[in-house]
Amino acid sequence: MAANVNVALERVQAIGRDVVAALPNVLIALVVLLGFWLIARAARGLVERVWGSREGNLGRLFGRLASGGILTLGVLVGLTIVFPSVTPASLFSLLGVGGVAIGFAFRDILQNLLAGILLLLTRPFRLGDQIVVGDTEGTVEDIQVRATIIRTYDNLQVVIPNADLFTGRVTVKTAYEVRRLQYDVGIGYGDDIGTAKRVIQDTLAGLKLIRQDPAPEVLVVDLAESSVNLRVRWWIDPPRRKDALDSQDEVLQRIKEALLAHGIDLPFPTRQILWHDQTEAADGDRAAQREGWPAGKGDAPRPRWRVLAEKTGQDAE
Template sequence: MLDLSAIWNKLQGMVSGFLALLPNVVLAVIVFAIFFFVARSIKRIVRRATANRRRARNLGLVLGRLAQGAIILIGLFVALSIVIPSLKAGDLVQLLGISGVAIGFAFRDILQNFLSGILILLTEPFRINDQIVFKSFEGTVERIETRATTIKTYDNRRIVIPNSELFTNSVTVNTAFENRRMEYDVGIGYGDDIQQAKRLMLEAIASVDEVLKDPAPDVLVVELAESAVNIRVRWWIAPPRRIDDLTSRDQVLSAIKQKLYVENGIDLPYPTRQILFHDQTEATDGDRTQQREGWPAGHDRHTPKARSIGGALRYLAEQKQQRNGHQPTESAKDS
């Protein structure tokens, strides 16, 4: 028979132990909450102290977060020692070491992103408000956290990129320097004067206010293409942000088109192709000494006469009849 008195005594002992431990639990929660709010306050103080210094801003973010984490960890140790008085500092360090290894295996990606975020904040390959290109993503950096970096795309979307990806892959920073060089290839006709076209292009670029005078723009012939002579137009803008890129490109290309094509009649040719159709119904098909399409004929008098598809079919039928002993008709001979 089940001994209910033993179970009741056990429950009474557990309740008595919990009630005896309850003051320590409440005190531990209060102490941990104090450490938590102190950690948040120290983080804010460090960030404010470095907010007005661009070079030290990211360093302030790192130090603030590290200080917050360290203080919270100390508060956790103190709270555990209040709840469990027999727990010594050595036991806490040993527990931290064992749990650290387990957490490291379980949260390897999170720790990798955390360390990458710390290194990004310290080395500063890019900063907040920089415009970057990462793989197929392009936009303005909004936040750099210890786990991920957030960018805002030009079409008003938010992209969250893990820091380990940013740290181990190539990132293009479009706003890393004060100036940025733009370029575009313009094709003119082979019959146009190259020097005149280059001079007119420079005049067109100089008329755009967004283009810097120093460094000066330049124009260079870069290719003798199939349908045009390609001239590369290069100019500098500041600041090098996306909107300035689009604005200057729009005004420069519009000015060049107006100056060359409209005002001076310089051709801006589009690609042209010459297509040779090969009539495979001719009797000379495959004979390169006599065939007309695709390569030179061997001699004018051997050049075969053009024949329609219907005439070619009649010619082949009459050749077959001739081999069978029939005579060809006059109409087939003239086809």
């Protein structure tokens, strides 16, 4: 028992001597790490100033990457100072194996990180653009390394992973300075199409919320069940959501008032239902019955009940 206690005490003393001997190296490593931290901070500020004036978020991203790389190098140098037996070659080999493990463990995070870098480089959309991603539509507020922040029109914040934006379909509604809107207006079949077109075009010519170059258009697009559909197309500038709603509100109100003032009908959907008495003698006789088909001259198919009555010898009447 006493021997075991002596061995334990010797080991504790040896550890204490090693710690005391390593204290100078630890202090030197801390000083070196502090120097690398200052360099990393200065490098981050320099990169953000150089890139930030041109690329915005891309400058912050590269600044963080530069700072992280310098700090990682400082930690490696500090480890070699504290533990002289550790060589740079062994550290880099350990980082290689650990990098593969980290890559598998954080695959989704790294995928979003790479997608964020590519989005910032290619810039398919920018801060302030209004985009549509799946069921989400709103204004881009921030493009981060991992995700993009979108503010919807009803003031909700949506965080979308960058990988979804980079690999999916994105509609940028403010990519160009002007945007075309359209709406279908139905007029009655008894109304004159040329007159309706002229009334709509004259109405749109006096509106200030839409562009007159390109000029608004009115096209016949469908002969529907209860109306002749005219497609009204016009351009707006700027192409933001509020401007689109304001222009559509004024266009539709003015078109409705103008068409009704000129006696042009705006018909409701209607459906015609034809009833006939199933006990009529002409029921099923296409030569005599008028509902649904024209009367023939005798070449129409005979009603089945009449043919059956003749075969059985019964009175057809």
